[in-house]
Amino acid sequence: MKEAAPAGCAIADRVDQIIQKHAGRPGALMPMLHDVQAALGWIPEEAMDKIAEALDIPAGKVYSTVTFYTLFSTRPTGKYIIRVCESAPCHVEGAAAVMAELERQLGVKPGETTSDGRFTLEYTSCIGICGVAPAIMVGDQVHGNLKPDMIAGVLAQYE
Amino acid sequence: MGMVTLTIDGQKVTVPEGTTILDAARRADINIPTLCFLEGLNNPGSCRVCVVEVKGARNLVASCVSPVGKDMEVTTNSAAVRAARRTTLELILSDHPYECLTCVRNLNCELQALAENMGIRNVRFEGERSKHEPDNSSPSIVRDNEKCIVCRRCVAACEKLQGLKVIAPLERGFDTVIAPPFGVDLMHADCTFCGQCVLACPTGALHEKDDTGRVWEALADPKKHVVVQTAPATRVAVGEALGMAPGSVVTGKMVAALRRLGFDKVFDTDFTADLTILEEGHELLQRLTKGGTLPMITSCSPGWIKYIEHQFPTLLEHLSTCKSPQQMFGALAKTYYAEKAGVDPADIYVVSIMPCTAKKFEAARDEMDSSGHQDVDVVLTTRELGRMIREAGIDFANLPEEDYDAPFGITTGAGVIFGATGGVMEAALRTVYEVVTGKTLENVNLTSVRGMEGIREASVDLGSVTVKVAVAHTLGNAKKVLEMIAKGEADWHFVEVMSCPGGCLGGGGQPIPTNDEVRKARAAGIYSADERSTIRKSHENPAVQALYKEFLGEPLGHKSHELLHTHYVPRGKYRDI
Numbered sequence: 246m247k248e249a250a251p252a253g254c255a256i257a258d259r260v261d262q263i264i265q266k267h268a269g270r271p272g273a274l275m276p277m278l279h280d281v282q283a284a285l286g287w288i289p290e291e292a293m294d295k296i297a298e299a300l301d302i303p304a305g306k307v308y309s310t311v312t313f314y315t316l317f318s319t320r321p322t323g324k325y326i327i328r329v330c331e332s333a334p335c336h337v338e339g340a341a342a343v344m345a346e347l348e349r350q351l352g353v354k355p356g357e358t359t360s361d362g363r364f365t366l367e368y369t370s371c372i373g374i375c376g377v378a379p380a381i382m383v384g385d386q387v388h389g390n391l392k393p394d395m396i397a398g399v400l401a402q403y404e
Numbered sequence: 405m406g407m408v409t410l411t412i413d414g415q416k417v418t419v420p421e422g423t424t425i426l427d428a429a430r431r432a433d434i435n436i437p438t439l440c441f442l443e444g445l446n447n448p449g450s451c452r453v454c455v456v457e458v459k460g461a462r463n464l465v466a467s468c469v470s471p472v473g474k475d476m477e478v479t480t481n482s483a484a485v486r487a488a489r490r491t492t493l494e495l496i497l498s499d500h501p502y503e504c505l506t507c508v509r510n511l512n513c514e515l516q517a518l519a520e521n522m523g524i525r526n527v528r529f530e531g532e533r534s535k536h537e538p539d540n541s542s543p544s545i546v547r548d549n550e551k552c553i554v555c556r557r558c559v560a561a562c563e564k565l566q567g568l569k570v571i572a573p574l575e576r577g578f579d580t581v582i583a584p585p586f587g588v589d590l591m592h593a594d595c596t597f598c599g600q601c602v603l604a605c606p607t608g609a610l611h612e613k614d615d616t617g618r619v620w621e622a623l624a625d626p627k628k629h630v631v632v633q634t635a636p637a638t639r640v641a642v643g644e645a646l647g648m649a650p651g652s653v654v655t656g657k658m659v660a661a662l663r664r665l666g667f668d669k670v671f672d673t674d675f676t677a678d679l680t681i682l683e684e685g686h687e688l689l690q691r692l693t694k695g696g697t698l699p700m701i702t703s704c705s706p707g708w709i710k711y712i713e714h715q716f717p718t719l720l721e722h723l724s725t726c727k728s729p730q731q732m733f734g735a736l737a738k739t740y741y742a743e744k745a746g747v748d749p750a751d752i753y754v755v756s757i758m759p760c761t762a763k764k765f766e767a768a769r770d771e772m773d774s775s776g777h778q779d780v781d782v783v784l785t786t787r788e789l790g791r792m793i794r795e796a797g798i799d800f801a802n803l804p805e806e807d808y809d810a811p812f813g814i815t816t817g818a819g820v821i822f823g824a825t826g827g828v829m830e831a832a833l834r835t836v837y838e839v840v841t842g843k844t845l846e847n848v849n850l851t852s853v854r855g856m857e858g859i860r861e862a863s864v865d866l867g868s869v870t871v872k873v874a875v876a877h878t879l880g881n882a883k884k885v886l887e888m889i890a891k892g893e894a895d896w897h898f899v900e901v902m903s904c905p906g907g908c909l910g911g912g913g914q915p916i917p918t919n920d921e922v923r924k925a926r927a928a929g930i931y932s933a934d935e936r937s938t939i940r941k942s943h944e945n946p947a948v949q950a951l952y953k954e955f956l957g958e959p960l961g962h963k964s965h966e967l968l969h970t971h972y973v974p975r976g977k978y979r980d981i
């Protein structure tokens with residue numbers, strides 16, 4: 246779950262703090278991105294520019310990394326990110342029906358955020374709990390052995 | 405280093421330890437096909453076209469990344485290998501448009517050649533197809549991602565040669581697209597338009613903006629007086645686009661071909677290269693004696709100019725204010741030449757033949773209109789000229805050798821070596837030495853600044869002062885030079901920078917393939933053209949001398965400043981460009 250940004254603290258300041266925390270360490274790109282994602286819930290272009298500058302690497306490299314990993318978002322996300330596993334075992338066990346039910350109840354398509362800012366719906370590659378397929382993650386909690394009629398109960402756990 | 409003996413297709417091969425199977429096979433004249441592999445730049449081992457069978461191995465191995473082993477038994481063409489390659493190619497082709505007949509790379513495409521060599525006659529797979537709009541935003545380079553096979557060779561060229569990552573793989577899996585970050589187009593990225601990505605592309609996904617149509621139109625317009633200039637590096641390369649061996653020096657045939665295409669005058673950029681030496685040499689002397697930002701850095705390479713504008717805008721003062729030879733030519737063609745020939749400058753249409761995609765952007769820059777018109781109307785790459793010659797049905801190899809027209813066709817060996825890395829430096833030193841010392845330079849071959857080493861240094865004793873110089877090619881090396889200058893660690897007076905490996909002869913507008921071997925052959929061609937020149941020092945060019953006498957006055961004079969010098973623009977990196 247993401248931490249809320251302290252009041253009055255601009256995005257730029259948060260990003261600067263994160264950069265300072267990791268600066269000078271080898272392989273600092275991923276930790277910086279993880280921290281920005283955790284602090285802001287997404288990674289704004291401004292943050293990618295700053296990180297590129299700080300690490301003296303092209304912005305293309307940062308953007309390439311951010312768009313490769315599904316755990317990073319280039320758009321503001323809701324309070325909770327729902328990640329529906331689209332790997333083969335979950336697919337076989339009915340992930341499509343789970344996704345359809347989520348879309349119906351939330352009124353959004355994958356990649357979109359609910360108007361109340363509560364949930365962002367996404368696909369993810371395998372989350373490693375194929376034994377309880379089909380599975381989803383809500384924030385950092387996992388839910389497995391899902392059937393469409395269980396979705397309302399899952400969503401109710403998150404305010 | 406130890407040697408390893410293995411068997412490839414029943415043949416014993418002995419190679420140094422650590423050699424890849426691909427390399428070992430090539431040494432034994434066994435050709436393993438490749439696609440994502442690009443010598444020295446890219447070998448992710450990901451396309452699987454180069455797979456071979458190794459006895460005892462569980463799976464087929466990618467030969468471009470697998471080192472040889474002692475007593476290894478390799479088969480490069482077994483049924484399993486051929487079936488795997490075929491499947492891989494069919495999968496790639498299942499998401500590739502079948503537009504070969506109308507593609508810019510028709511008959512010069514690695515994917516097409518592979519499909520032909522593998523005997524692909526049908527593609528068994530049908531699936532989703534990538535949909536992308538082409539990016540036509542820049543005057544230099546077109547990105548057509550529907551033809552992209554995501555091999556990443558362009559990304560490797562941008563990153564490893566130029567130290568940039570203007571285009572990068574974005575997203576993942578089937579959605580992967582090679583593009584600039586943040587959804588911007590190429591015109592709004594920090595692209596230098598050097599075109600090394602175009603040379604690296606195995607298909608038609610990256611290519612120059614084709615301007616041949618505009619040139620055909622101008623040539624057909626009886627009101628237009630169409631003049632053409634040819635850059636130094638084009639004469640050792642255009643032959644390749646017309647079936648000749650790399651590095652063939654075809655100066656006279658190129659002139660003959662341009663006349664047959666209908667150009668009213670055929671001139672040579674070597675002339676304004678000589679002029680650049682006069683202006684830039686005096687600018688250097690002025691900075692040395694009267695004070696000014698040092699080191700002074702050359703400004704001929706438009707990719708380099710755009711690079712420093714984006715990446716090091718605080719160091720722009722180091723650049724010579726001289727326009728590139730192409731732009732000096734344009735400004736003079738519509739002033740001095742117009743006057744001399746009695747033609748209204750508004751009717752003069754200037755076409756450049758350049759080894760370069762960045763020259764298209766340079767010609768379109770706002771400030772390049774000091775003649776009162778756009779100084780250079782159209783820039784064609786060497787590849788585009790090759791296409792026009794083919795379209796016109798000209799039998800290039802059997803053309804007679806013809807001479808350039810006067811006055812801008814009278815040139816020296818110093819002008820021609822602008823086409824090779826170190827050439828501008830060598831040409832400048834030939835002149836500066838004689839201007840400063842008053843003595844004759846007996847050996848004009850200043851070999852210390854020649855070669856393919858990324859950064860080269862030399863010092864030249866001018867009696868009163870020893871001039872320290874450096875030469876860098878590729879923007880990755882330029883960055884190292886600039887960082888030293890920024891830190892105050894450099895004691896050079898004069899630095900030459902060229903964007904492309906090998907200098908202009910390896911430019912992004914040159915025929916494909918352009919690789920180490922081809923670059924070396926073209927460099928040999930350039931230096932042989934210099935050797936064969938009767939005059940080899942720019943200041944001895946009689947037409948340049950006449951130009952100063954009749955029109956310009958003196959180097960760095962009022963008219964020179966107006967027509968031959970320019971200024972630079974600090975640029976951002978993305979969006980606000």
